[in-house]
Amino acid sequence: MAKENTVKSKLTPNLHPKLLVTKYMGSKKAILDFVASELIKLTKPGDIIVDLMAGTHTIGYAMKNRCQMVANDIQRYSRVIGETLLNYNPEPRFEGVLLDTFRRFYITNARHLADIFSHGLRREQGMLSKDADTKYNWMEYREFCESYPYYLRETPALGWPEEFSLLFGHRRVEAYKTLNKLEPYSLFSLYFANSYIGVQQAAEIDSIRCAIDKLCDLWLPQRDELKHIDSYRLRCLLISALIGVINKINPGPGHWAAYQHVSDHNLKYMKGQRRQSVWDIFIDRVREFENNLLKNPSDKGPHIVMTEDYVNFMEEVHEYIRQARVVYLDPPYSQGHYSRFYHLIETLVLYDYPEIAFAGRYRVNRHQSPFAHKEKVASAIGKVCEIAREGNAWLVSSYSRGGVIADDKAFRKILEEYYPAKNITVKKLLSVHSKLGQANRMQTEEYLFKCKP
Ligand SMILES: C[S@@+](CC[C@H](N)C(=O)[O-])C[C@H]1O[C@@H](n2cnc3c(N)ncnc32)[C@H](O)[C@@H]1O
Incomplete structure (x- = not known):
């Protein structure tokens, strides 16, 4: 040898x-x-x-x-991150008319969701309020999370008014799937509230995701005076920032292969994670990414x-x-598939109301890498x-x-x-x-x- x-x-x-x-x-x-x-x-x-x-x-x-x-990379979120990190030049910055318009789109979607999902949102507000710590014990908060309805839930969601449970029904979600970009954007509210994220957080994620599409795909391309803005890559920056938020509020260890269930031991931590404002962290992340990108430009692109x-x-x-x-070549080296560990951010990018399966609510038909076999x-x-x-x-x-x-x-x-x-x-x-x-x-x-x- x-x-x-x-x-x-x-x-x-x-x-x-x-x-x-x-x-x-x-x-x-x-x-x-x-x-x-x-x-x-x-x-x-x-x-x-x-x-x-x-x-x-x-x-x-x-x-x-x-x-x-x-x-x-085979995963779609990787392309979004790549366009941001390698190609985006944050000039002009995401402020002024861009931010104002974006906020308007965000608020419209958020108001709509506040109305539709009011049962869930109100109960969560009660559970996460300051005096809730003395009012409800960990088993009650757990029960609230575990009984929450979601699309394709196999067991009945007990304790919710029928009209609320019906929101998550197959036919209604089919309509979202078929009529691409139907408003209000609701995917995270229908699929993931009270699993990896809270109910309010799901609504904020949906509303930011809606504002990204409306600003970058519809509003910007119609403004001749703003033609100099790279709307495709601004879109990538904003989605990357939202990925950054979902990573920060995740109570889990940095992936989404399974979600944490509330217990006596983690109650304080779980509530702390769920009280975080998605919007505030999102704005921080956009600023942080822009500042970093300005310090590391590239003339090789x-x-x-x-x-x-x-x-x-x-x-x-x-x-x-x-x-x-x-x-x-930096291949996967373990048997875990990236499509399972990172399904949540893949769905954030695709926003396609997928069929889901298993306790982790994974997308079906996920990519299986030969490097994991x-x-x-x-x-x-x-x-x-x-x-x-x-x-x-x-x-x-x-x-x-x-x-x-x-x-x-x-x-x-x-x-x-x-x-x-x-x-x-x-x-x-x-x-x-x-x-x-x-x-x-x-x-x-x-x-x-x-x-x-
Ligand atoms: C070890 S990670 C790469 C990490 C990367 N160098 C970094 O620093 O973030 C392996 C990557 O391989 C990708 N991958 C797995 N199978 C693939 C395939 N068949 N084609 C393209 N990419 C694949 C996964 O999506 C994952 O992002």
Whole structure:
């Protein structure tokens, strides 16, 4: 066997720009310097980097000043985050007439929802009010949450007036699904209130989502004097900010695979999360993202951001891959599917009133990644190698010990089917994984493989 070409690395302090939209499993944020410093060594200014599975675009945001990014991910929210982080220039800022008009659209939808969902909203107000802590115990708040109606609920929602329960019925939601953009926007109120978010929060999310479409798809394109505003990417910024809000108010550990049930132990925390104002956090997030983007502009764009399965993507951007200096692969390394963990923000972006299933209320027909399957992962990596080695690009891949592929030796073995052993090197870094949700923080080893063209 060829001699191992391995280097142990130390994490250097923050050297590269970061902008976190949401916590993300496998995000390279915590080990950004480990990856980015290597990419810098391999590239010259102006080179192309192809990021096959960009997730929250941590790599693109760090590299967009140096290289042109050609980025992709199968999840739609990733494209929204990518257009924001890589391509949006926040000039003019989201203020003045833009904010005033947006607020008007928001208020109209919110008033409408306040009327329709008044039963739920009023009961929640009582449960979350200051004196509620002495009036209701944790079991009563839990009962309120667990008995709340939602679309496709299998057991009857007891204790609610019939006209309220009927709002969540199949035929009514079908109408929303068929008549795209029917108002008032109500998806989160009908699907997720009292699961991952509160009732008032669901109404605020729906109303902000409505205002985003109305401002960016309808109002702005009709204003000749505002033609200079990039309404598509402003839309991406605003949806990214809303993703940031949903991440902040989530009582869970940074994903939406399951929601927390109220208990004696978490009552105070749950109520604290549910009392937060979606609108206020939204405005904060927009400001925070704009300020960050102004500090990290890029003259290497426009960067390409796509949403495809990686094989289709590689075929579509074949010419870029032939010219690229680096093809970067950061695949899922665990058996959990991103389409399950992040279904809520996928639905926020698509806003398509999907069919849902299971206790977590996941979208049905979710993408199942071959990288999460033991028997499929080797050939999935093989496809990347086959296309990447046709050009002159380095193939750089991140992976973690203890994933679907057990360790660096097993990963290297797959790469050796496509690249000569002497052309493959691996850097390793000891790091701590938060394991999103599991109490123990686990020490692991991060790998960075480089395959020479
Ligand atoms: C480890 S994460 C990438 C994290 C990213 N580098 C970051 O820092 O945020 C893996 C990504 O692979 C994407 N993915 C999984 N299967 C895919 C496929 N078949 N095609 C494209 N993307 C895929 C997931 O949606 C997920 O965002």
